[in-house]
Amino acid sequence: MYWVFVSPLHGHEVYHEVGVQQRQFVHEPSNTFQKSSYSALSLNSFYSHSEDDQLWAAELWLRADQHDKERNHLDIRELYWLNYADQYEWQVGVARVFWGVTESAHLVDVINQTDYLEGLDAEDKLGQAMIHYTQWVDNGQVEFFVLPHFNEREFYGEQHRFALPFDVSEQTLYQSSAKQQHIDMALRISQTWQDLDWSINGFRGTNRDVQFLPSDNGMTPYYGQMEQLGATLQYLMGAWIVKGEFLLRRTLSDPENQIKRADIRAFVAGFEYSQIGVFDSQYDLGYLLEYQYDSRSRQQVLGQNDVFAGMRLALNDADSSEIIVGVLHDVSDQSQSMRLEGSMRLGEQTKVEVAAYKFKSKGDNYLNQLENQDVIELNLFWYFSH
Template sequence: MSLRFAVLPLFLAASVEAAGFSGQINLEQRQFLHDGLEGQDKSQTSLVIEPEWYTEWQDGDARLTIQPFLRLDSMDDERTHADLREFMYLQLIDDYEFRIGVGKVFWGVTESIHLVDVINQTDNVESVDGEQKLGQPMISLTAVKDWGTLTGFVLPYFRERTFAGKDGRLRPPLPVNDNARYESSAGQEHIDGSLRYSHYFGDWDIGASFFKGTNREPYFLPGSTSLTPYYAQMEQTSVDIQGIFGSWLLKLEALYRDSLENHSAAVTGFEYTIVGAFETYWDIGLIAEYQYDSRSESLNQNNLFLGARFAMNDIDGTEVLVGVSQDLDNSQESTGRVEASARINNNWKWRANAWWFNADKLDSPLYFARKDDFIELALEYYF
């Protein structure tokens, strides 16, 4: 990935006061329950290496963080990839924060989907839920004031979304090619911008954001053997709200997007935590969220998500999340997931995920994944 600005010279004269090196190495095995619709294998093994190095000086007011990422995959050449998740310089000056480099920014409060999270591009080959992101070149300035936090972003380079290759799973019948097209003549060098305000008002945490630039979600141009991504320009206005009332969390994410097609979308609901459930140390969070999207072809156009989060509060930090998203217009269309993890010791952790997909209509956005149910087991080493 080429960058049009360099950050390293800013640090050459700095006197390092603290530094650290950590990271993780994962061995992952996905086992699909059915052969792929395009003849793909059932077994998929991956190795992930993700180290992180940081150094700081000026009594912690200056910091540099570097976090590369590498995945080696046995099935899909497109899933074998490297990325610079973070190469970020942070400078604190009184109640201002200046950042320059490559970084990750997360916005959102809901569990089932993250509508308003727009700065980073989705690393689509990494996870089904879209929570894994590519590093984004950026310059940002944040003002942390009594009246709230205001951040402005300049994003000088666009990252294209990753997609499974011809031999990969969880892909449409036609694979997605690498010959992306853009509405802007500047292509990947179009300069995007964003502004975000957030603040606490009593029991409410409220964020409002505006983004103008290249749409992170591509449209697709059909071809005889593959699909071509088309990245249009867009303006997006969004809000995210979370209220905390005892054991209740009330959540809302909503947006209006003006792009090649205009649409509005929202997800809202609650999470209620039962502390010490069944006279044990367990905490159980009950989750319910409604998903709306004005686009009739959207996966989330009229869905209900129900889930439960189990925190065992044991020495191993065992956690389990179970959730089902049901299309309210079609009883035969749903997705489900189970996520579980626990520590083995101070360095080792195990993780288990499972996803299943139900769809019976040709025009369903889930129809291509109807044979892609899978179980994933991972052994993770932290250093």
């Protein structure tokens, strides 16, 4: 991932990122048509043009995988016009919006569909068509969203180790008769008060999470309608940061597809403590501890009753090197998922990222499908601008 900041003056910027990815699985595959090693290429192109109080931006993402044709995909991450003034801002087109403050999960991040064909951390998002209005208020902002198109979740093919353990039908069911053209709505209010950042948000529309219904052609993806109320809290106390995300969601009943109404309650809360100049060096070490709760069952979600503990090491060097290691531990059945991520720049035009994931499942839970899928991932990126 990279960020491009554009000055609100006349000018334009063109930026390209070419990536090579290698995934090496630790265990042998259970199926003969799956592999232990997967290679892939990516291209990310960014263009922006600014003029007075307006900005035009476009970002195109392309992935090509060695073995899994279902992972070959093209996505318009961004393609929007932005108009800004002293008290308001309009954004129209395709864009990405992030909501969230915690490390281990982002419960309230509901605007964009997750690109599950990319990182296992679910941080990558597909572009979302939107009309986005922002009104600046005292120490904060009020945002309105109109979302006229829905992106379905994409799945790995059977050739990939992260494939679902069942056949997925090519048909997709929706609760709304408008299907992908259902118009979703969202509202967010956020404010900073001294050392406290808080926000509340509401959403009504198509559920970004998919359900699977049995059919003659395997399991059929189903997207229902939902209403969601969320909140975030982040409080800075010296070297301590207290964080929390809170969620209330109601999925609406759909008698035609035998779907009952469900009320979901979830939260993730914890803290991060930063030790500056650890061991009398230039390094900073952060300690992370968070608790996840979700009223859904262990078969439906990962963070149902879990504790996350981790550390983040920032080397504070010219290459922006960083390492993070974390463990998510299920208090109910002792299942665990572990991850290690590191990144650094190699000069001005090259960046390397390394990630490793290990899964240990006990009992009947969401992690079962990742049993024996421990993996090491290496990404190398080259950047070009003109």
